[in-house]
Amino acid sequence: MTRRSDHFVLRVDPILCDGFGHCHELAPELVQVDEWGYPIIHDQATSTSELALLKSARLAVRGCPRQALRIERVTSHSETPR
Amino acid sequence: MNAETCAHVGLINRFGAHWFRELGTPSSPGSALVSVSGAVRRPTVLEVALGTPLRSILREAGADPDPLALLTGGYGGAWLDGEHLDAAYSNESLQPLGATVGAGILVVVPRGACGLAETQRIVKWMANESSRQCGPCAFGLPALAEDLGALLHGARDPHGVLVRLKERCSVIQGRGACRHPTASCDSWLRLSRSSPATSRTT
Numbered sequence: 001m002t003r004r005s006d007h008f009v010l011r012v013d014p015i016l017c018d019g020f021g022h023c024h025e026l027a028p029e030l031v032q033v034d035e036w037g038y039p040i041i042h043d044q045a046t047s048t049s050e051l052a053l054l055k056s057a058r059l060a061v062r063g064c065p066r067q068a069l070r071i072e073r074v075t076s077h078s079e080t081p082r
Numbered sequence: 083m084n085a086e087t088c089a090h091v092g093l094i095n096r097f098g099a100h101w102f103r104e105l106g107t108p109s110s111p112g113s114a115l116v117s118v119s120g121a122v123r124r125p126t127v128l129e130v131a132l133g134t135p136l137r138s139i140l141r142e143a144g145a146d147p148d149p150l151a152l153l154t155g156g157y158g159g160a161w162l163d164g165e166h167l168d169a170a171y172s173n174e175s176l177q178p179l180g181a182t183v184g185a186g187i188l189v190v191v192p193r194g195a196c197g198l199a200e201t202q203r204i205v206k207w208m209a210n211e212s213s214r215q216c217g218p219c220a221f222g223l224p225a226l227a228e229d230l231g232a233l234l235h236g237a238r239d240p241h242g243v244l245v246r247l248k249e250r251c252s253v254i255q256g257r258g259a260c261r262h263p264t265a266s267c268d269s270w271l272r273l274s275r276s277s278p279a280t281s282r283t284t
Contacts, residue, residue: 013259014215014216014217014218014257014258014259015215015216015259017216017217018217019217034217034218034222034253034254034257035225035253036217036218036221036222036225037217038216038217038218038221038257040253040257
């Protein structure tokens with residue numbers, strides 16, 4: 001039986017991304033933008049019980065004109081590899 | 083895995099490890115190919131025993147005997163101040179000086195040249211190599227080259243530019259579609275730690 005992961009991170013495909021910045025508008029708690037308009041995604045995992053943040057993340061995914069974002073379910077110890 | 087390593091393996095297989103170890107040092111055995119360019123008679127590839135003094139390698143290449151600096155290890159390497167020419171061409175000798183053998187490259191920068199200008203040329207080259215597939219690389223790397231250009235041409239606030247360079251690197255690193263922007267930032271940060279790169283601003 002697999003353990004259901006209880007955290008999530010937003011992931012962006014840097015090639016699809018064109019720096020529109022809608023993700024920052026829709027999920028400002030999770031995404032900042034750099035000086036050139038490209039997303040800086042908070043790389044710490046967020047608990048899925050944070051319903052408002054999960055809702056923002058889903059809005060950001062839907063609102064991206066390039067469909068460059070996805071929500072990745074992770075365990076609490078996952079971090080974005082740099 | 084590269085052609086030089088394969089050639090060494092073939093020779094070791096044929097003539098034995100003891101034969102290979104006749105050259106070089108105990109911790110850096112054998113010979114290595116080194117590409118020497120810059121202020122030299124002409125760009126050349128030399129095969130040298132590891133542990134050969136840098137001064138001898140430069141003499142062999144017809145290099146400026148009193149250079150300002152040596153770029154060791156390629157663009158991902160480090161500047162070595164010209165006063166360290168008695169160091170040996172091996173990792174155990176270069177590492178305490180902040181350098182490595184790296185990709186087997188030595189670029190000789192003569193005394194009349196500007197270390198910062200040479201460093202800016204390297205960063206600009208790496209920015210031009212961008213495939214422009216992602217924002218952090220396409221915009222970030224040219225911004226680094228521009229900052230270095232500003233330092234070269236007399237920025238009003240050189241300290242502020244250096245701070246901005248460091249901040250831009252931390253924003254760019256890790257956000258590219260490939261490792262090129264991260265590696266380019268790493269290169270600048272490593273080069274900037276060796277004095278010839280920032281000699282104009284100190």
